Amino acid sequence: MSDLSPNDIVIAQAGIGANGSVREALEGRADIMAMTQATHDAALKPSDPGGLSHGERAALAARVARLNEDEALAAHYMTLLEEAGADEAVAAMADPAHDGEGDARRAALLAYTDLVSTHPRDTTPEDIEALKSAGISDADIVRLSELNAFLAYQIRVIAGLKLMKATA
Amino acid sequence: MSTIIHEFTTKIPGWRPRVQPIKLDEATPEQLDALKVTPSNTKVSDYVLVLANDVETLKVRTPLFNAIMYNRGGMGRAERELSAVGASVVNRCVYCAAVHASRYNQLTKNEQVMQAIFANGEEAELDERQKAIFLFAAKLSKAPSEATEEDMQALRDAGLKDDEILDLILSASLFGWANRLMHTLGDPVVE
Structure with missing residues (x-):
């Protein structure tokens, strides 16, 4: 069994200390925590982003963290957004009140997210059709879905660990 | 002709993609590797061929999925399936619910738990431990803020240890992921 990484985002976000029962449980699943970090990197910073x-991935991630x-966690993704050097129109997507301001592609990404x-x-076949109508390719629809799906997972693991810690 | 199904079932349906699966004969070496395609294993589901559109995520997600659902120790396999069903019922992923309810039934040789869940959802009559697991998975799935310290205490009161609770969090969260692919990128269908 490998050790937990000192740079594990989920463990840091959940505020798990260097000792204690939650840390011990996590050490028993160090392989899963390492794979979780690998999926974060694949969803947020893939070498081929399609x-x-x-920048868009980081902005959408910050938005989803805020919706939850x-x-x-949103602050973590705002840091990634800055590192990506995205322009203002992309950065604006991180704000849940922003709806794409008439840009059809961005509006579709935001509505779906x-x-x-x-x-x-509540998702229906029409929601996928709306992405296609906005010019988003099938491969990018899968990329967008994986990003959203990963975030749902990560946010819930963090929330669960916080509850574990609070009741330890 | 195939028909989309909307009701929960333990009979595993087909799955019809809403986006184009990659074509196996046009797959890149990286995609073939992520798909685990070998000369003796050329059968790949449409679902996995859809996911191969994002090969970098697919290749790290598959081992994560298998580790959370099948690694040794911690919470038992049937209870991980129960957790998966809790998420899938909340997220209305009929396909995921069918696969994991049927696995639960195979592992436990008891069909009553899934019958009760499909009929009554969170009001299902279950034993204390099953109920604590199912409700925690369901609430965490609705929204992270729905799961509370009282729900966590109910798990401890039902006898779950820390390593089991961690596996419950991981498996319920994992289906927040799986449901958002299976339920959004395709439809469960019967011929």
Whole structure:
């Protein structure tokens, strides 16, 4: 069993200390925590981002964190957004109140992200058609879905670990 | 002709993609590697061929999925399936619910738990431990803020240890991921 990484985003976000019962449980699943970090890197900073830039991914991630009331995680993604050197129009996507301001492609990315992150059960075939109509390729629809799906996972692992810690 | 199904079932349906799966004969070496395609294993589902559109995520997600659901120790396999069903019911992923409810039934040889969940959702009559697991998975799936310290205490009161609770968090969260692919990128269908 490998050791937990000192740079593990989930563990840092959950505020898990160097000792204690939650840390011990995590050490037993160090392989899963390392794989979780690898999926973060693949969803946020893939070497081939396709039509969804690193900046857009970071902005969408900050937005989803905010939709889930996790400001600390949003701050992490705002740092990635800055590192990506994205322009203002992309950075604006991180604000849940921003709707794309008439840019059809960005508006479609945002509408889909808002729906899938908070009400996935309500998605219909029309939501995928709306992305296609906005000119988003099938491969980018999959990339967008994976990003959203990864974030749903990461946000929930962090929230669960915080509850574990609070009741330890 | 195939028909989209909307009701929960333990009979595993087909899955019809809403976006184009990659074509196996046009796959890159990286995609073939992520798909685990070998001369003796050339059968790949449409679902996985859809996901191969984002090969970098697919190749790290598959081992993560298998580790969370099948690694040794911690919470038992059937209870991880129960957790997966809790998420899938909330997210209305009929396909995921069918796969994991049927695995639960195979592992436990008891069909009553899934019948109760499909009929009554969070009001299902389950034993204390099953109920604590199912409700925690369901609430965490609705929104992270829905799961509370009281829900966590209910898990501890039902006898779950820290390593089991961690596996529950991981498996319920993992289906926040899986449901958002399966339920959004395709439809469950019967011929």
